[in-house]
Amino acid sequence: MSATRIASVTGRRLWDSRGRPTVEVEMTTESGASGRAMAPAGASTGTGEAVDRRDGGGAFGGFDVTGAVASVNEEIAATLRGMDAADQDGLDARLIELDGTEDKRRLGGNALIAASMAAAHAAAAALRMPLWRYLGGSDDSLLPLPEIQIFGGGAHAGRRVDIQDFMCIAVGAETFAQALDWTAEVYRAAGSLMAGAGKLRGVADEGGFWPAFDGNEEALGYLTRAIEAAGLEPGGQMAISLDIAASEFGRGGVYRLARDGRDLDSGAMIDMLKGWLGRYPIVSIEDPLAEDDPKGLKAFTDAAGAAVQVIGDDYLVTNAERVRAAAAGGICNAVLVKPNQAGTLSETRAAFDAARAAGWGAVVSARSGETEDVTIVHLAVGWGAKQLKVGAFARSERMAKWNEGLRIADALDNRGALPPRTAFPWGR
Ligand code: 2PG
Ligand code: MG
Numbered sequence: 267m268s269a270t271r272i273a274s275v276t277g278r279r280l281w282d283s284r285g286r287p288t289v290e291v292e293m294t295t296e297s298g299a300s301g302r303a304m305a306p307a308g309a310s311t312g313t314g315e316a317v318d319r320r321d322g323g324g325a326f327g328g329f330d331v332t333g334a335v336a337s338v339n340e341e342i343a344a345t346l347r348g349m350d351a352a353d354q355d356g357l358d359a360r361l362i363e364l365d366g367t368e369d370k371r372r373l374g375g376n377a378l379i380a381a382s383m384a385a386a387h388a389a390a391a392a393l394r395m396p397l398w399r400y401l402g403g404s405d406d407s408l409l410p411l412p413e414i415q416i417f418g419g420g421a422h423a424g425r426r427v428d429i430q431d432f433m434c435i436a437v438g439a440e441t442f443a444q445a446l447d448w449t450a451e452v453y454r455a456a457g458s459l460m461a462g463a464g465k466l467r468g469v470a471d472e473g474g475f476w477p478a479f480d481g482n483e484e485a486l487g488y489l490t491r492a493i494e495a496a497g498l499e500p501g502g503q504m505a506i507s508l509d510i511a512a513s514e515f516g517r518g519g520v521y522r523l524a525r526d527g528r529d530l531d532s533g534a535m536i537d538m539l540k541g542w543l544g545r546y547p548i549v550s551i552e553d554p555l556a557e558d559d560p561k562g563l564k565a566f567t568d569a570a571g572a573a574v575q576v577i578g579d580d581y582l583v584t585n586a587e588r589v590r591a592a593a594a595g596g597i598c599n600a601v602l603v604k605p606n607q608a609g610t611l612s613e614t615r616a617a618f619d620a621a622r623a624a625g626w627g628a629v630v631s632a633r634s635g636e637t638e639d640v641t642i643v644h645l646a647v648g649w650g651a652k653q654l655k656v657g658a659f660a661r662s663e664r665m666a667k668w669n670e671g672l673r674i675a676d677a678l679d680n681r682g683a684l685p686p687r688t689a690f691p692w693g694r
Pocket of ligand 2: 509511552553579580602
């Protein structure tokens with residue numbers, strides 16, 4: 267008997283934060299340890315992502331996953347049984363080979379990522395280690411700097427505004443706990459400002475306030491005022507981070523800003539964003555141009571990338587090859603790392619390693635459709651990723667992750683210290 271040899275693999279259908287079916291995989295080892303993981307789901311997806319297997323048809327809007335769960339219980343279980351849960355690379359390679367498609371659509375990216383992450387949980391449990399430590403963490407590991415949504419938008423808020431995520435980053439915080447304390451105050455202040463202006467309409471998919479704004483830029487004014495109202499110095503202590511998610515409203519070099527009632531070409535988009543950089547304390551911008559506009563992405567990075575983090579999400583889709591090519595071409599300077607975009611943990615790790623090798627930033631990220639699964643927090647700490655994006659400071663699928671970070675912090679010698687400011691583009 268080997269402690270980490272896989273004895274059983276079970277798939278089940280559970281529900282995600284949007285009330286849609288999702289896949290959970292539970293894996294046991296011969297020593298009786300078990301681990302489980304659930305697949306998240308995106309709404310603003312890049313075209314190069316691993317594809318979830320969904321049933322289609324009338325039930326649950328076509329989002330049902332009985333086929334993906336069957337993939338787990340039949341082919342995946344039969345293949346993984348007897349393999350070593352601690353051999354992540356070997357096991358993921360078998361999963362990729364078994365699926366046999368370019369984008370994992372046969373067995374389903376949702377089935378594969380849940381199985382791949384469940385193996386890491388099972389191996390860690392069999393070795394009696396917390397997952398973050400099993401993944402490479404040590405007593406002096408650092409916690410990632412949180413990037414936290416205050417207003418939602420885009421595909422996560424019925425396109426009420428075009429821009430998708432208005433977030434804040436506690437650039438002046440020294441510990442993970444302090445970053446959360448400050449963010450809690452900003453989130454509260456933003457809610458009060460919205461209520462005072464008669465604009466409070468509940469929350470969007472990731473828990474950020476529903477963006478009842480008259481234009482995209484109005485949200486930036488509110489966010490800056492919320493930082494001030496929380497008693498924090500905009501830029502010095504709390505800065506702004508945006509996910510433009512431009513692939514959602516830009517195609518073929520035309521960007522249709524429905525909320526502002528205008529169409530921009532790539533150059534005008536860049537000018538608009540540069541204007542925002544001049545007027546608001548923004549330190550990070552994700553997907554400023556669309557995935558089909560690498561020239562625009564490069565032009566933006568050339569213009570702003572020395573001072574601002576430019577994150578590729580839809581264009582890079584957590585793919586190591588794409589990260590290497592984009593780094594060589596100077597197309598952005600950081601990558602969003604989403605395990606389910608890649609489809610297995612080892613491919614996710616490869617994309618993260620490629621970013622590190624290029625001297626890039628890397629932000630481990632949740633999806634807009636989430637669950638109580640906290641694997642990404644362990645990945646960020648264990649791998650030494652310096653940033654974590656999880657959505658807002660509300661809704662338990664988000665808070666589960668922030669709270670898990672606080673628990674991990676308690677186990678560390680430094681009690682949850684963040685990387686020094688000089689580790690980030692805005693501190694250099
Ligand atoms: C993103 C994510 C999270 P989605 O675009 O970065 O905000 O959204 O999961 O819908 O792709
Ligand atoms: Mg994004």
